[in-house]
Amino acid sequence: MKALAARRHHRLAPVVLLLLALLVTGGVYAALAPSPAQADTASTADIETGKKLFQANCATCHGPNAEGTTEAPSLVGVGAAAVDFQVSTGRMPMQMNGPQAEAKPRQMDEEQTAALAAYVASLGAGPAIPTDEQVDGSKGDPANGMALFRTNCAMCHNAVGAGGALSEGKFAPPLWDTSGRNVYQAMLTGPQSMPVFNDANITPDEKRDIIAFLDEQDQGSAGGLTLGSLGPVSEGLWAWIIGIGLIIGGAVWIGAKSS
């Protein structure tokens, strides 16, 4: 103790203390932090296949080890959910540069997507692909989903998910044809312009409620044709085309000359 007391005014003492404090903080965090769910089923073989697919299809932009380039971000730590969302909706591999990567027919099949996801997940911990249970809309509460959608999603995706415009040619896509799994993954990973809605922000149950609300939209409208659910603009357009069109047609018919 005496030796320690004698050296406590040494000029390196604060540095040593700082290092010790960092070590303890890091150690405690590693021990207590919730471990992100990993795709445990991924085998080494999957990861190897994924790596090959990655190098053939993705490395040009994301770099040979997914470390990112000036063209595209690093994929270390984005997790399997991000890969599954981007690849299964056909957004990645990207077709061309533009305001944003657009959904298109998928290029990778189910198995290849899983291998790619396994590979990227092996690079660093990130959100895992949600289970079928988590994305099953029939188990959610659509009314709560509506309330959540209204306050979190509707400002970009339209009140019932018909999509909407963002700046400079970017847009929030319509959600009616998006699978529950992709909706969940998008909230979890925040692709492109979309913010991340993590599990502290919107809990997994609430995410399922949102999926339930979107599922409700498949049933159409009680009042007849939805006219795209775009609101008063499309209603006004059809009022002029159908309404005024038919009525003026009727007037011309009635007024057709007999004189």
Add this chain to the structure above:
Amino acid sequence: MSTTTTPPVAAEPSTPIGKTADYLDQRTKIGVLTKQLVRKVFPDHWSFMLGEIALFSFVVLLISGVFLAMFFDPSMALTTHHGPPAIMDGQLMSVAFSSTLDMSFEVRGGLLMRQIHHWSALIFVAGIVVHMMRVFFTGAFRKPRELNWLVGTLLLILSLAAGFSGYSLPDDVLSGNGLRITDGVIKSIPIIGSYLSYFVFGGEFPGEHIIPRLFTVHILLVPALILALIGVHLFLMVLNKHTQYPGGGRTDKNVVGYPAVPAFATKMGGNFFIIFGVLALMGGTMAINNVWNYGPYDPSPVSAGAQPDWYMLFLEGSLRLMPGQAEIVTWGDFTLSLNILIPAVVIPGLLFTFLFVYPFVEAKVTGDHREHHVLDRPRNVPTRTGLGVAFLTAFVILALAGSNDLIATHFALSINTITWVFRILFFVGPVFAFWVTKRICLGLQRKDRELVLHGHETGRIVRFANGEYIEVHRPLDEQERWLRVNYEARRPLEVEPATDARGVKRKGYKKDKRWQKLSRFFYEDRVEPVTPAELAAAHAHGEHDELEPAHEAPALVSGSGTAEREH
């Protein structure tokens, strides 16, 4: 005396209807009025039925509106909604919103009535607009009908008020956003803005009073005013007699058409059923304003694609186009919100001012005090037609700007680019539309001249013995010719000289000069109708187009200096 005491026995009615009519007539003298109305002559044309679109959709609005008022509860008290639709079950909302849901899902036929009511509202305003277009482009607003034009324009504004107040009643997010914008517009008025907002909303927005207040406005105040003004509008129409399109035998002193009963009444009745049918069809098959999609109002959320009904869309567009930098903070931390005041108050003010003053301005620059009962063909008044199209262009550009987000998503464009394009188009578009329309009108007038002078091309080529080829032209029949020559190419005003004979300056000369300038803008470019002399000359030269001198001289008269050259 003796004739009044002993009426002829044969006049005694025998049928129940006859007896009733006689009973009424003896007490009200209704027979005289009926006889006049029944025999009243109305000209016949399909475009004269456009006003009926507005009239009959208003009738549908009244009928469906009464039904809705039976079930609607205009209260902003909070309640928890129980029942369909599933996405609203158990949610906290205002009683107004909850009763709208109940009316749509729990009342038999309620949703149908709501949808018919809303579609009718859209068609009502659209009907007014197409009717006004007909009246404007054919010059039916001229003396003696200027006052009726004013009544009609007031009706247009009232219809917007009716639509706006009704749209806000369900208290959903979308209509609440609309009210929020209204609140912002009110607050942008300098000095009195914030007080006025507190006055309208009974405190800070949204408060608890606006829905009940709008309800009173929507079901009592505005419909009563509309109904009264429709009465005035129709009364003036009957009093002034209906206008008629130009044609053989039609003058400013007669009305050529059919008696009201049976011909016109039958057509009117048929038109009512067609309009009612179309509105019911739309209400039954096309969903409109599904308020449960937007959810109960709370001031925080705004969804993408938040727009008002089409007739308010020009205001939305005007606001969307205005750059935000126009907000000025003056000394004393007083904010002058020109970024809202200009697009939401000044621009619509200008548009409506144009509508209100146009008939009077045109009468002034024409120097015309006569009555007009024969309509103009739009081509024969190129400047008016051009101005009308320019007005519509401005309106449509603003409405499109109000839909800029939907244009962006549906045509894969950048919303920023669209906004800039519309900002420029708002100024350039109307001018361009005016120029193009005026040129087209002048072109059509010249074509009319050509036809009158040379007749229809028949496609028959004849070769003379000397080798010359000509195409045979068939002269116009009387009706065709009358239509094309019987108009007046109005000329710019002539003003009295600046000084009188003694060299004394005349008062009001400068004012006259200004009006003359405007008058020149209207009538400087014009195509004169074919005169009998020209026609005779053309015929004297034969059936075909050998008529060089007459062909060259008249076509377009430009500049007041050359105006006298013609006659």
